[in-house]
Amino acid sequence: MNLTLKIWRQSGPKAKGEMVTYPVTDISEDMSFLEMLDVLNEQLNARGEEPIAFDSDCREGICGMCGLMISGKAHGPEVTTTCQLHMRSFSDGDEITIEPWRADAFPVIKDLVVDRGSFDRIIQAGGFISANTGSAPEAHSVPVPKPKADRAFMAAACIGCGACVAACPNASGMLFMGAKITHLGELPQGQPERDARVVNMVTQHDHEGFGGCTNIGECSSACPKEIPLDVINQLNKDLRGALMRGE
Amino acid sequence: MTTTSTTPSSPVPGLVHGVYAEGEPIRDTKAPAGPIDRRWNTRKFEASLVNPANRRKLSVIIVGTGLAGGAAAATLGEAGYQVKSFCYQDSPRRAHSIAAQGGINAAKNYKEDGDSVYRLFYDTVKGGDYRSRESNVYRLAEVSTNIIDQCVAQGVPFAREYGGLLDNRSFGGVQVSRTFYARGQTGQQLLIGAYQALERQVAAGTVEMFSRHEMLEVVVVDGQARGIIARDLVTGEIETHLADAVVLASGGYGNVFYLSTNAMGSNVTATWRAHRKGAHFANPCYTQIHPTCIPVAGEHQSKLTLMSESLRNDGRIWVPKNAADCEKDPRQIPEEDRDYYLERIYPSFGNLVPRDIASRQAKNVCDEGRGVGPKVGDFRRGVYLDFTDALKRMSAEAVAEKYGNLLDMYQRITGENPYEVPMRIYPAVHYTMGGLWVDYDLQSSIPGLFVTGEANFSDHGANRLGASALMQGLADGYFVLPHTIRDYLAKGPFPKLEESHEAVVEARASVDARVAKFLSINGDRSVDSFHKELGNIMWEFCGMERSEEGLLKAIDLIRGLRDEFWRNVKVLGSADTLNQSLEKAGRVADFLELGELMCIDALHRRESCGGHFRAESQTEDGEALRHDDEYAYVAAWEWGGQDGAPVLHKEDLVYEFVEMKQRSYK
Incomplete structure (x- = not known):
């Protein structure tokens, strides 16, 4: 053609x-x-x-x-x-x-190449579980209910490509961030840092110049990994809770 | 050593085959003696300690951010060393470990099915066709269980059963279920775990991250690795980075074949530059060719995509009996005109023979003119992988449940519906078992230069088992290197090194000169056209089947092509900006040297073992034939200089625990 x-x-x-x-x-x-x-x-x-x-x-x-x-x-x-x-x-x-x-x-x-270092800096702000090498307990010591493990996996499938930001009229990174909050928040290992994580990541996100979410949903429909929009609900819920608890 | 009168067209007198020399054997790999299950503990105990207060005064450069590099950078950062981490991608999260699908082995024995550290060790040595080191492989099996604990603690979402415990599956022909997985994205999930641990250390200030940076030279001062020269791929600036030790975790070199399942940017430059500075390159000819990839569609093809070999559990592989039927719609070819060749040749294993055998037989039937799909060059390079029987037996829903994501991927790439038309598959280069030679400490033949993951040669022998690459990358990065490099760093503080030191200036000048040279040639041919031509030579003569005649021809062809490259390559643009053609030129220039060494290694190893099949060494039935009496050694090659010949150093492989046997799958 x-x-x-x-x-x-x-x-x-x-x-x-x-x-x-x-x-x-x-x-x-x-x-x-x-x-x-x-x-x-x-x-x-x-x-x-x-x-x-x-x-x-x-x-x-x-x-x-x-x-x-x-x-x-x-x-x-x-x-x-x-x-x-x-x-x-x-x-x-x-x-x-x-x-x-x-x-x-x-x-x-x-040309068509952009700098997505802002995504790395959002992860640096809190997108991790602090577990130094060698400090881990036996893997079976904490069972994880399958529905939670499956939902964590679904959110962890994010590839960090940035399509969600590109598709959003506000250039918001909330789907990317919500996916990480959901991935780590569904797991028992992610609980100790849950409040600090969401507050620090959102602060970094805003600092980087991403826009806010106005529930348009373009992000989720553009996502090649089909991350659902409800990870943003999870993010907002976690953020509200963390702020109420004074994080 | 077998020698013959055949040599390349311009042989050098006094060399074996006219292409290489033989040097002193390697006698000590630094593995402790004693019972095999005590060796790693002994080594850890004997390795010197570094006081926490001194660690922040010691610096380490790590090149590559895949499982081996990312895990090492995070772990050394946590320990308190100053780490600089480099990757050519825009983010450390994109390293090619991410593309591994199947899973990661660990001897947890959660299924209580007879697995153990010893059995994983045994299976890996056997799977490697008795060409790996027992001490290294035992250590790998030993730390495998720690890896799973570590990854779970980081939040890696492994598949789980309803009770909340981890699920396992069996993989790659072993008889126990020891593979942990996260759907078909295990590599991605493990890498994201390591990446997050790494970013945590970036935030903590222990790791400084240099993404979109490519290492172009290693700095060696007084015989010790003390830094690297890297190019900032965005600004084009050539930078000098100095440290007390350097770790290369830069992955494999499968892209020497141009088409492979590797990422577009995967390259040999980091390890090849180190090789040229004195690091021995071990077993470069050991390449793994994976049987179930989507075939080449045309001349435009830029890479190949693997589909999990689990498809062979339910799919049947066949080609038409008659070459005349190869253009027909496969659904119109009656049962009696089909040749289910694996089931015919290997009645007991059938479609489930190991990767190397399935790959070679696919090549054989296509060479006979019975391949299917579009003609690329003079041949059709494809065989059918047919789910018709499985669909009858299991229902479309059950097939979709088990293989849906793979079948969807096939349809997206080929535009054909595998539920209606048999899929077409063909083997593709997938993994390289060879790499820089390292001792038990993962230290190369340059003191202070350590090599981890696919970039080293150490654990897989002549063939890697499924789900073992992720295990090795994380074992090296999290649990092995941090102990062994500690012993080296404990020798510090190291003499202060200035950028004005002669060796540093020389390394940097050589990089500047090379970049300027690429841009000044201004010939007629693109970098890609050279890369494709090299790939064709490698695939034809150093691919699934190698012969003395073919390899000698390949060496000549590569030398000619390399000569033309340096006269006739065309690289546009400038050095002081993002310039992807310039990046590729450096990588292809190194592949053009590596390709020759691979052919020399394949030429000297006149036996068939694992992924290396020599036409001259087969049984009457055409199966691979090893020669343990002559070739049970690691071939470590020393750079012989720009115009010199490589020098072979043999490290004998001693089997104290596992008995060497010939494989049979009939």
Whole structure:
């Protein structure tokens, strides 16, 4: 198939960016979206134009490194990561716009590459259980009810890609944060630090320049791991409780 | 040693096969003597201690943030050392350990089915086809149980039973259930656990994190590793980082094949640069090729995706009996025209033969012209994995319950519905058992340079068992390295080192020169085109089946390609910005050197063992044939210089506890 791509080019963090149009031809429907960009980059390189910078690593939907706004949708038209999107989801003659994640807390580094260090700093603020190596009790000493373990797992499936932020009109990171609060909060091991965790993470989140949640739900529908919106309820509940207890 | 008159086109006189020299054997691996179950305790007790007040004066650089690197950085940070942690990804949470699906082994014996530390040790030595060290493997089995405790304490959401206790499954042909798992995302969950522990130490100020940084050189001063030269991938700045010890936890080198299940950025640069500075590279030819991956769809393919081999429990593997049927809709091919070749050749194990055998037989039937799916080059590279019988036997719901996520992934990638049309699979490079040589302390042949996880060679011999990679990464990172590096650091305080030291300046200048060289060649070919060509050579001649003739040809081809690379590669852009072509150029330049060493190692090992199958060493039935009398050793290669030949050092493998046997699956 033949397509017209309109791609965001920006030479550096402080440079002014612009949309540039690139026609691509003979695209196979079996290609992944990123392989289509690989093909374009090989053509650019041959013509002496600098290839388009974009992030990807595992290309099997689990590392969370890739992420593009594709015709206005985070990760494109399917519920999956950009690397798992295939060209059969498009039709011959389509015009596709490709932009980086758009959020103040994810500044652009170059072209389609953004800095998501803010997510790491939210985890540093409290997204962990303090258990030094070697200090752990026998694994079976604390049983965890299966429904709680399953819900913790569901929330822990978050890959930290940032699609939730990119999809949200407020550029809120609440789904990302709610997933971590729920993952650790469902487990007995996560209880001692539960109040401090939510307060510290939310404080960091706001400090990084993410917006607040207004219950729109775009985050959850864009999430490639289908993290449900109720993890934000959990976050809010935990936060209220912690503040009432004077954390 | 078997030598023949065949040599590459420009042999060097005096070398074996014209390509390598033989040096002194390695006699001491520093493993304590005595009963095997006491050795690790002995070593821990004998390792010197470092007073907590002195730890903050000692510094360690750790390259890589997967299970081995992330766990080590967190643990050393908790202990109070000054740690600097590096990864090329934008966050330490993205290291490729995250993609491991199946699970992690541990000898907990929660099922009371006869498992024990000794049995896990035994299974791993046997699975490694008797090419690993007994002392190391026993230690791995011993600490496996601590890993599960540690991960549960961190909040890793392992699968549980209704009573709230941990669930286990059996995996990879062993007869006990010792594999802990978190659905098909065990690697992700373990890595997130290590990542969170690491970020906790970043917040505590004990670990300084350098993401989007790539190590390009190791700094060796007076024979000791004292730092690294790294490039900030965002600003392009070349940085010098000095420390008292360096740990490489940079993963495996499967991407030398271009197509593999590794991540796009997985590379050999950290370990290869260390090799060039004096660290021996052990058993580079041992690669694991996984039988159940989604086949190549076309020339554009950038990576391969693995599907858990659990699919072989219920799927039947076949190809058409007649090459003429290969283009037909498989559903139109009658039963009598199908060749269920694994069931035919191995009636007792059938579709469940080990990974190496399933992979090689798939290659054989495709080489015969009976492969299916699209033609890539001259061949169709695919075999059917058919769930038709399972769907009849179990109902679609039951199949979906058991394999749903894998079948969905297949459909997303191929666009074909596996509930209606048989899936197509083909083997792909998955894991590399070889790596930098280390002693029992995980220290390389450069003092002060330690190597952990897939980056070292130590625990899997010639073949890795399923669910053992996660175990080794975390064992090294949480429980082994922190003790052994302590013994080294206790020798401190180390002499103060300035950035103006001759060795530091030299290391940094060599990196600057290399970066400038890539950008100045301005030839006609992209980095990727060289990488693909190298991958094709490796896959053809150093893949599932290797022969003397093919390997000698490959060595010639690689030398020619490497020469062309340095004359004709085209890297655009500049050095002072994010430049992904420049990053790739450095990685491919190193793969072009490693590829040759892999072929030399495969050439010298004229036996078949584990993932290494030599055409010249097979039984009458075409099965792998080991030669324990000649090859029961670790091949540790010393860098022979830019124009010199590598030097082979043999470390004999002594089996005091496990008896060496030939495998049979007929």
